[in-house]
Amino acid sequence: MATFLYKLGRSAFRRRRLVALLWVALLALAGVGAATAPAATSSSFSIPGTEAQRAFDLLEQRFPGGSADGATARVVFKAPAGQSMQDPANKAKVEKTVAQLKSGSGQIARVTDPYAGQAVSRDGSTAYVSVAYKVNAMELTDETRDALKKTGRDAQGQGLTVEIGGDALQSMPEQGAGEIIGVVIAGFVLVITFGSLVAAGLPLLTAIIGVGIGISTITALASVLDLGTTTSTLAMMIGLAVGIDYALFIVSRYRAELAEGREQEEAAGRAVGTAGSAVVFAGLTVVIALVGLAVVNIPMLTKMGFAAAGTVVIAVLIALTLIPALLGFAGNKVVARKERKGPKKDTDGKPNAGTRWARFVIRRPVMVLLVGVLGLGAVAVPAASLEMGLPDDGAKPVSATERRAYDLLSDGFGPGFNGPLLVVVDGDKAAADRTVSTIKGLEGWAAVTPPTPNKAGDAAMITVIPKDRPSSVETEELVHGIRGATGDDVLVTGATAMNIDFSQKMNDALLPYLALVVGLAFLLLMVVFRSVLVPLKAALGFLLSVVAALGAVVAVFQWGWLGSLFGVEQTGPIMSMMPIFMVGVVFGLAMDYEVFLVTRMREAYVHGARPGEAIVTGFRHGARVVTAAAVIMIAVFAGFIGSSEQMVKMIGFGLAVAVLFDAFVVRMAIVPAVLALLGHKAWWLPKWLGRVLPNVDVEGEGLVTARDGAAGKGDGKGRDGGKDEDRELVSV
Template identity: 60%
Template sequence: MATFLYRLGRLAFRRRWYVAVLWAGVLACLGLSALRAPGATDSGFSMPGIESQKAFDLMGERFPGAAADGATARVVFVAPDGQKVTAAENKKVVEGAVEELGGGSQVAAVADPFTSKAVSEDGSTAYATVTYRVTADDLTDASRTALEKAVDGARESGLTMEAGGSATDSGGGPGGVAEIIGISVAAVVLLVTFGSLVAAGLPLLTAILGVAITMFTITTLAAAFGLSTSTGTLAMMLGLAVGIDYALFVVSRYREERAEGHAPEEAAGLAVGTAGSAVVFAGLTVVIALAGLAVVGVPMLTKMGLAASGAVVVAVLIALTMVPAFLGFWPGAVLSGAARKQGKQGKQGEQGEQSRQGEQGKTGTPGAKAARTGGKPRWSGKPRTARTARTASRNPETGPAAQDAQDNLGTRWARFVWRRPVPVLILGVLGLGALAVPMTSLQLGMPGDEAKPTSTSERRAYDDLARGFGPGFNGPLTIVVDARGADAKAAVTTIAEKIGGTKGVVSVAPPYFNKAADTAVFMATPSTSPTDERTKTLVKTIRDERPAVESATGASFEVTGTTALNIDIADKVQAALFPYLATIVGLAVILLLVVFRSVLVPLKAALGFLLSVLAALGAVVVVFQQGHGAGVFGVEQTGPIMSLMPIFLVGIVFGLAMDYEVFLVSRMREAHVHGETAEQSVISGFRHSARVVVAAALIMIAVFAGFIGESDSMIKMIGFGLAAAVLLDAFVVRMALVPAVLSLLGDRAWWLPRRLDRILPHVDVEGEALSHRSAAAMLPDQAREEPVPARL
C-alpha cells in the first residue's frame, strides 16, 4: 500500500493541473446537480420490528388516507392573568384568529377550540389544530407567513398566542455559525503549528473542498433517500474535522521530508506513502464504525452513518490526491520561513560544495579510495539499516547530544511520563473513571419541543399546553384496537374503560372507527410528561394488561404514538449499545493487531478507547441529563439523552481514537523496529508526532465544540459529546496513558507469538517499504551501488 500511495503522491504532484481540474469538475457537476435537485424530506424516526411501528403500519393499512403526512400546527391561546379565553372579547379574538388561519390555500381544516372542546378546565387556555394538505417541506412561504400573521394579530389584542407543530419547525440555528467558529480556531492552531500562512491555509482549503462535495452530494440524493437536515449537518461536522486533520498529517510529513533533504516531488511521494498510509487506515476505521451503525436497525441512524462515511471517504481521497497537487503548485510555500531561508542559503553554497567534493574525490573520500583500490567503501559506525544509513548521510552526528538538540515539548513530556508511569496511570484512570460513573444512570429518550430554547414559539406553546391541560397532554398515547372477528364496539368500549382506569392515565378520548368498523383508534392522556420515567412505566403497564383484556374481548390492541415510539426506540438502542460497543472494541483489537504486530498494544488501545468513550458519555449525562453546567452550554431543558446519540458517539469516537493511536504509535514502532530501545522509541514517537496530534485534536475539538451553539438539541448534544471525547482520548489516553503503559511494559509491548506473526497479513502503515528507496536516494552514488555491510 505504501508503494502504491508513494507513486500516487508523485503522480498527483507532477500532474497537478489534471488533478485540480478533475476535482473542480466534480465540484461543479455536483453543485449544478444540487441546484436542480428537489428539496430534502424528513422521514422522521422509525424502527422496524417494534410495537409502535407495527401499530403505525396497521393504521396506515386500516385507515387509508387518514395517516397522511400533512403538516400540522397547534396554535395555543392563553388569556391574561385573571381572565378566561371564553370571555366575550377574548372569544371573539380567538374566533377571528381561527377564521384567518383557515384562509390559506394549503390549509385543509382548522378545529375551532370552542366546538372541539379544546379549552382547559379553568378556561385560561385553548388551542386550535391547523391541518395542511401538504407536508411541512412543501409549505410555501405564504402559508408560513399567514400563520405568523394570525399569531401576531392575536397577540396585539392582549392574548398570549404561540404555535407549535411540524408546520412551525424552526430548524437549526444560524447557518454557518458553527462552521465559521471551527474553521477560525483551526486556522489559528494551524498557523501556530506550521508558522506559515500557506501551510495553515492548505488543510483548510482542501477540507472545505471536501465538505462542499459531500454536501452537494447529500443535497442531490436527499429527496431520493429521504435524507434529513441533521444528516447533512453531521456529515459536515465530521467531514470538516477529518478533512483538516488528514491534510494536516500529509503536509506535516511533507515538511519533515523536505527538512531531511528530499526534492519536492520525492517529499510529496514519501509524505503520501507514509502519512497517507496512516490516513487510509484511520479513515477506514471511521468508515467501518459509521457504516456499522446500519446493524442497529434505525433507518435515520443508518442514513447518518452512511452520509458521514461518505464525507470521510471524500476527505481521504482529497488528502491523497489534492493535497500533493497543491504542494506541486507551491512546493516551498508550505515550509516555515526559517526552512525557506535555509534552503536559499543551501542553493547558494551548493556550487562551492560540489567543487570541494570534487577535490576530495581525487584524494581522500572512502568512495574514491575504494574506486582506486577496487575494494568496497569502508564505513565507520554501528550496524545500520536503510533508515539509519539515510539518517547518517543527512546528519553524521546522531549521538545523544544531537538528539538533545532535537528535543521539544513532546520529548520532554514523554520522558516525564516514562520516569513516573505509575502516578500518571493511576491519575488518568481514576479521572476517567470518575467521569464515567454518571453514565450508569444514563436515560435514553427523544426530547421534543420541551428541549428547544424558550426563545422559540414551539417551546412556549409546549409550556402553555402543559400548564393548561397537564404535562401529559403534549405526549398522548395512541391506542390502536384490531377488533376483526369480534364485537368491535363492545370490545373497544371495554378496552378504553380498562386503559382509562389505569393509574397514571388522566383521560381517554372517544374512539374513531374506520369504514369497515373493525379497527378503532383512541387517545389516552398520561398524567406525566412524555420524557418522564413514569410515562415509560405506564406504557409497560398498559402492555402487560393486554393478554387479560384480549382474552376477555377477543380483540387485540397496540400502544403507539410519538411518546410510545420514542420509548421503544430508546429501549432498542440501549439494548444494542453494549453489543455494538463490544463489536467496535473487538474490531479495534484486530485492526491494531495487524498494523502494529503486537498483542499488548492493541489491548491497551482498546481499553483506552473504552475509558475515553465512557467518560465522554458520563460528561454528556452530567450536563444534558443532570443539568450541571447546563447554562454554560445553552441547554434550556435537561432530560433524557437523545436515543441515537450514544451509539453514534461510540462509532465516531472509535474512528478518531484509532486516528491518534495510529499516528502516534506507528512512529514508536518504526523507531523500535530500527533498533531503538523501548524508551528511545517512545521519545522518538513523541518527537515526530506529538505536536501534530495535539494540533489535530485541538482542531477537532474546535470544530465539534462549534456545533454546541446550534439550537437543534441532537446536534448540540453530539457536538458536546464529540468534543469531550476527543479531548479525553487525545490528551489523557493517547498522550498520557499510552506512554505510561509502554513504560511499564518495556520491550514486552511489541511481543507477538511466532505462529500469529505468520498468520497475520503484513500491512505497511509506516511506509517501511519506502525506507530503502529513500535511503538509496540519499546516499552517495558509489554507496548506492553497493549493499550496506551488515557489520562494519
C-alpha cells in the same frame, strides 16, 4: 501498502495539473447536481420492528388520507385573570381566529374548533385550536408559516395570551457563525504549527473541497434517498475535522522528509507512503464505526452514518492524491522561510516539547497512568445518572413560543396532555369498547376518549392522556401496562410511545454495536501494529474517554452545570441516540490519533529502537502534529455548539469534549505510560498469528531498502538513528 502509496504520491506530484483538474471537476459536478436537485425535506422517521411503528403502519392502512405524517400546530389561548374562555367575548375572539386559520393557506387540511372538539380546560382558563396540514413541517411554505404567526399576533392583540405549539413552526436549524470560527481557529493553529501560510492553507483548502463535494452530493441525493437535514450537518462536522487532520499529517511528514534533504518528488512519495498509510487505516476505523450504525436498524441513523462515512472516504482520497499534487505547485513555500536555507537535522538543537513530555512519562509511568485514569473516572461519574429521551417542545428555551404553548397546555390540561398515547385497535366496535374498559382498569391515565372507528368499521383509534409528563417513569409504565393487558390486536403509538420504543432499541443495540465495531477495529489495528496488546490498550482507552465524555454531556445538558456558558437554556434528558452515536463517531476519531502517534513509534521500533526510544521518537516527530490536529478537531466540533438545533449542539459539545479527553489524556498520557510499563511485550505477536496476518507495512519498512542507497541511511537503527540521550532513559 507503503510501496503502493509511495508510487501514488509520486505520480500525483508529477501529474499535479491533471489531479487538481479532476478534483475541481468533481466539485463542480457535485455542485451542479446539488443546485438542480429537488429541495430536501425532513427525513421520515421510522423504527422498524417496534410496536409503535407497527401501529403507525396500521393507521396508514386503515385510516387512509389521514395525513398522519403532516405538520401540526396548536394555537393555545389563555384567558386573563378573572375571565374564562367560555365568556362570549373570548369565545368570539377564538372563533374569529378559527375562521382566519381556515382561510389562511391552501396547505391546511383541517382546523378544529375548540368548542366543538372539547378543547377547553375544565376551569375554563385555557383553550386550543388544532391545525393539521397536508404536508410535513419541512414542506410548509414561508407563506403558510407567516400566516400562522400573523394569526397568533392578531389574537394576542385582542387581550388574550396566545402561544403556538407543534412542529409547523419548525424550520431549518440555524448554525450561526460557530463553524466559521472553528475553521478560523484551525487556520491559526496550522500557521503556528507550520510557520508557513502556504503549508497552513493546504489542509484548509483540501478539507473545504472534500466537504464541498460530500455535502453537494448529499444535497443532490437528499430527495431521492430521503436524507434529512441533520445528515448533511453531521457529514460537514466530521468531514471538516478529518479532512484537515489527514492533510495535516501528510504535509507535516512531507516537510520532515524535505528537512532530511530529499528532493520534493521523493519527499511527497515518502510522505504519502508512510503518513498516507496511517491515514488509510485511520480513515478505515472511522468508516467502520459510522457504517456500523446500520446495526441499530433505524433508517435515519443508518443514512447519517453512511453519508458521513462517504465524506470521510473523500477526505482520505484527497489526502492521498490532491495533497501531493498541491505540494508540487507549492514547492519550497510549504517550508517556513527561516528553514529554506538548507536542510535541518532533527537531531540538532534542544529536545522539543514532545520529547520532554515522553521522557517525563517514561520516568513516572505509574503516576501518569493513575492520574489519567482517575481523572477521567471522576468526569465519568455523572454518566451513571444518564436519562435518555427524545426532545419535544418542553426541551426548548422558555423564550420560544412552542415552549410557552407546551407549558400552558400542561397547566390547563395536566402534565400528560403534551404526550398523548394513541391506541390502535385492529378489530370491530366491540373489540374497541373492551379495550377502553381494560385501559380504564389500569393506573396512570387522566383521560380516555371514546373509540373513533374507521369507515370500514374494522379498526378504531383511542386517545389516552397520561397523568404524568411524557418522559416520566409513570407514563412509561402506563404504556407497558396497556401493552401487557391487551392482545396482539391492540397497538400503542404516538410520540411518547415512539420515544420509549426508540430508547429501548438504542439500549438493546449498544452492546452488539460495540462488539461489532470494536471487534473489527481490533482486527484492523492488529494488522496495522502487528501486536495484540496495543489494539487492546487502544480499545480500553477509547471506552474510558467516551464514558468520560458522556459524563460531561450529562453534567452540562441534563444537570445544567455550566449550561449558560454553552448556550443550554433548558436542561432535560439526553437524546436517546447520543450514547450509541458518540460510541460510533468517537471510536473512529480516537483511533485516528492512536494510528498516527503509535505508527511512528512502531516505525522506530521496527527500525531497531528499544521500546523507550520508540516512544520518545514517536512523540518527538508526532506530538506537535497530533496536538495541532486535536486542537483543530476540537475547534471544528465546538463551532457547532452555537447551533439552534439541540441535537446538533449536543453532538458538537460531546465530540469536542471526547476528542479533548482522548487526544490529550488517553493518547498523549495513558498510552505512552502503558507502553512504557509493557516494554517489548507491547509489540508481542504470536508467531502463528504473525504468519496469518497480512503484512501491510504501514511503517514503511519496505521503503528503507530504497533509502538513499549507499548514503548509509536506513541502517536499522530507526529514523533518528537511536539517540544516546534517549537510550539512557529506558532500560525496558
